[in-house]
Amino acid sequence: MSFSQISFLQTLFGPEVFAAALRVMIPLLLAALGGLLTKQAGIENIGLEGLMLIGCFSGFVVNYYTSNWIAGLIGGAVFTTLAALLFGVFVISLRAHEIVAGVAVNMLGLGVTTYLLRAIFGVKGSFTDPRIRGIPTLELGFLENVPVVGVIFSRQSIMVWIGLALVIAIHFLLYHARFGYYIRAAGENPQALSTSGISLPRTRYITVLIHGVLCGLGGAYLSTGYLTQYVENMSAGRGFIAMAAIAFGGAKPMRVFFSAILFAFVESLSNRLQLVEVPSYFALMIPYVVTVIVLAVTSWREKQKSKTSTL
Template sequence: MWAYITYFVNATVLAAALRMATPLIFTSMGGIFSERSGVINIGLEGMMLTGAFMGMLVTYYSGTPWVGLLGALASGAVMGLIHAVASVRYKVDQVVSGTAINIFAVGFTVFMLRTVFDVAGTSPAVPRIQSITLPLISRIPVVGEIIGNQNPMVYMALALVVLVHVFLFRTVWGLRLRAVGEHPKAADTVGINVFQTRYIAVIASGALAGLGGAYLSIAHLSRFGDGMTAGRGFISLAAMIFGKWTPFGALGASILFGFADAVQMRLQEVGIPRHFVQMGPYILTMIALAGFIGRATPPKAIGKPYEKE
């Protein structure tokens, strides 16, 4: 029995779970920024895909994946800006704007891939951010095997969670951001600029989703492929909801979903179709939203454009 369990839960699988969770962590942190400020962001998928492509493209031309990462960050921010202009300034329905961004990203990335490289499907290989071995920690049994030898972006993602938590709950800017998402009118009354706050939050959201996408193309792999995010933006959205719009909650959900991703092949081997494992995150999120496992309640002002009187 024990051997059976350790076949599914062991250091190798957990290390893989962390790798699979990393793009979800970046992107769900992005989701938290946007939604905590009151702006639904279902465009995360498209922002991620754009980041994956631009990360590859900038790496291709600069030869340095770290520069590519900046490119991904910037391109994600631009997509965030578009979402912000549409939904904050022009009061476009936030879900519609997000949908448009997702469709745009699919068209734009394939269009550019074919135009720049004259290839369909997969970009040429580019240098990637290499994994590193942490001194000392890597020698700790089990723990070292899980976190001792990972990609720098994995560590960045974990650090980001702490930073976002501190920002949201321990700084005045975080308080303002949350106020804008819960009760914009009250926030406005005490002199917080609702529009500016939402702009910054949504741009940050896109930038982080861009990093999440870049992890796929220039850290985990070393090339871009059509549609390579494959729904991870939506899983990140699910992780954010499942984690009740908190950084540590989203981290936990991301790792859980990453674990499902990492273990699916092994489950397939024992006769559990992997498709049912892949459905897991989505079904869990629906159950959480319905209130069956501790109700997940979104920020109050979410989805509503703010009208200044």
């Protein structure tokens, strides 16, 4: 193998690519974890994008006024949960169509944040301030000199670790905790849940609230961890990619985690493709092409599955 080929592969598949994929994955992953919970409980929420954006903005505002990143994260989670509660009221209590309510959440998210950005800070477009305290990175000194692993894990944001822990926590919740059984029953067989004396609305409400917290954390990470600025509509479609990850992962936490990391990896890879003389328009297209292919495969697989189950 010639020298140029080696450096080509290092550019594309060096450990930095995986470090980048982890960073890029977190907002996707958190929103996807939230969305998979409601999907398990029988509510398809396409409003992840709007909830994330509310998380971005409220996390940013609270961080700005308190100059404290923990307060910012909590603030993002609280306000996003309130917005999710509103979604829940419409879908669960008022029985609105979940897709319509989801679209409304997306529109509300964009509208309210754009308006408040102007009302609170008097600016349009973007805002940043030295008062913002970014979510710190966790320096793992003992990993620093380990090859490959050191580059990937030694200097990641605390949120990366929280995100990975949440994958395990949600997996445990769904498959090893009593409330997780309720959530899945609410999705698979709501009548059975009701007849066994468990309140269906209560189960769904709690699920929607947890999903609000997760989306809020994902959003707040974007505006106060990944970046320390707020930009209008900064979720930039990540909520929809999260939905694709949920679909590809069949709403199962571990699989959703792997699809989120797949999407994030493809994105970081496409960034690096430009460095090896791939035209930018082609490189930038790749993540979307992969998303389309993945979704096509998913729906084909589901079709096959439903064919075999009817036989």
